[in-house]
Amino acid sequence: MTVDFEDLEPKNKLRKKVDLSTWNIEDLEEYIENMKAEIVRAEAAIAEKQSVSSAAESLFKR
Known part of the structure; x- marks a missing residue:
């Protein structure tokens, strides 16, 4: 099960x-x-959230 952090x-x-x-x-x-x-x-906040999300994804894909 994957958690979509935006849902939280x-x-x-x-x-x-x-x-x-x-x-x-x-x-x-x-x-x-x-x-x-x-x-x-708002665009900076989006970019930061996308960066964190991408980093978390790559960490857990290993």
Whole structure:
């Protein structure tokens, strides 16, 4: 039996969409930059998890 470590982690629900209709342009631009930074952070977390998963797989395949 193999354990999928992703199954052990809590599933986070997506956040509610933010109403952007009342925001000014500067706030929208700052929001975009913050979201881009969050994407980079999430991609780094994914890469780290994939690296750990690959290392564990190779260790147990021997």
